[in-house]
Amino acid sequence: MGKHAQLIMGPAGSGKSTYCDTMRKHCEEIKRSVHVVNLDPAAEVFEYPVSIDIKNLITVDEVMDELAYGPNGGLVYAMEYLVENMDWLMDELDDFEEDYLIIDCPGQIELYSHIPVMRTLVDALQQSGYRVCAVFMVDSQFILDSCKFISGSLMCLSAMIRLEIPHINVLTKLDVIKKSHRLKDIESFLDLEVHELVDRLDNETNNRYHKLNRAIGQLLEDYSLVGYIPLDISDQESISFLLAQIDNSIQYGEDVEPQDPNDQYFEEDEDADDGAFDNYNN
Ligand SMILES: Nc1nc2c(ncn2[C@@H]2O[C@H](COP(=O)(O)OP(=O)(O)OP(=O)(O)O)[C@@H](O)[C@H]2O)c(=O)[nH]1
Numbered sequence: 001m002g003k004h005a006q007l008i009m010g011p012a013g014s015g016k017s018t019y020c021d022t023m024r025k026h027c028e029e030i031k032r033s034v035h036v037v038n039l040d041p042a043a044e045v046f047e048y049p050v051s052i053d054i055k056n057l058i059t060v061d062e063v064m065d066e067l068a069y070g071p072n073g074g075l076v077y078a079m080e081y082l083v084e085n086m087d088w089l090m091d092e093l094d095d096f097e098e099d100y101l102i103i104d105c106p107g108q109i110e111l112y113s114h115i116p117v118m119r120t121l122v123d124a125l126q127q128s129g130y131r132v133c134a135v136f137m138v139d140s141q142f143i144l145d146s147c148k149f150i151s152g153s154l155m156c157l158s159a160m161i162r163l164e165i166p167h168i169n170v171l172t173k174l175d176v177i178k179k180s181h182r183l184k185d186i187e188s189f190l191d192l193e194v195h196e197l198v199d200r201l202d203n204e205t206n207n208r209y210h211k212l213n214r215a216i217g218q219l220l221e222d223y224s225l226v227g228y229i230p231l232d233i234s235d236q237e238s239i240s241f242l243l244a245q246i247d248n249s250i251q252y253g254e255d256v257e258p259q260d261p262n263d264q265y266f267e268e269d270e271d272a273d274d275g276a277f278d279n280y281n282n
């Protein structure tokens, strides 16, 4: 079957650990042998059984105590320590060679944008034969506001460009947003053409930023790689749709039916892939 892993990333509180637990349960239901790896050296409470835990190597508390670092510096130090001790992780992974891995990462955004920790991790996994899919979580609150939508999309784009692996962006907490917004509103935001988004952004910002708005819109359009798959963890169909997209991107299971990457979770929306932010799979 080969070695496969999902690398779960995204800003603090975006729903990474909740996703790991949800996906683990779903995989167990469909009889897939799955293990969750915790790579957050500051994590305290786990909803899921932890098969490999970075805290057995290093914790942020230890770094803060011994080196008098603050929490963010402590986290960066701990992640760099992991990179220097990649053999530890590879040894731990040896016990789960036949299993599908879900890797829960910390939420500090500098890990994805400023320092090369995640890229080094991905390179090491690939060298030891893993096919890795980056699964980037963004809170769906982000998508109903043009400014947040653009900044969230740039964050996703930055991680995609840095990691250069199959990449899926997930809009989390759809169950929450469904309570306050109609699905149609959410869909219409996902289907926006970039120029429509930029127009909305112009309306919300001072004149002096309009040129910048256009340049950012152009950047997203040129790459046209930023798409989202909405996830409602209370809906099995939503979870299984997302898993199929991820599996497809890393060719998990020869017997898995290939899916059209342009299929949308919102089945009733036939024009969905007209938007500039279509779903994307490698
Ligand atoms: N209703 C609902 N709540 C969610 C969902 N995902 C996450 N939450 C809640 O959002 C909060 C943050 O979720 P976590 O899964 O801990 O987020 P995280 O990205 O792992 O956070 P950090 O590890 O601190 O970066 C928790 O209170 C979760 O219960 C979801 O899909 N639906």
Ligand SMILES: [Mg+2]
Binding pocket: 016, 017, 018, 040, 043, 104, 105
């Ligand atoms: Mg977490």
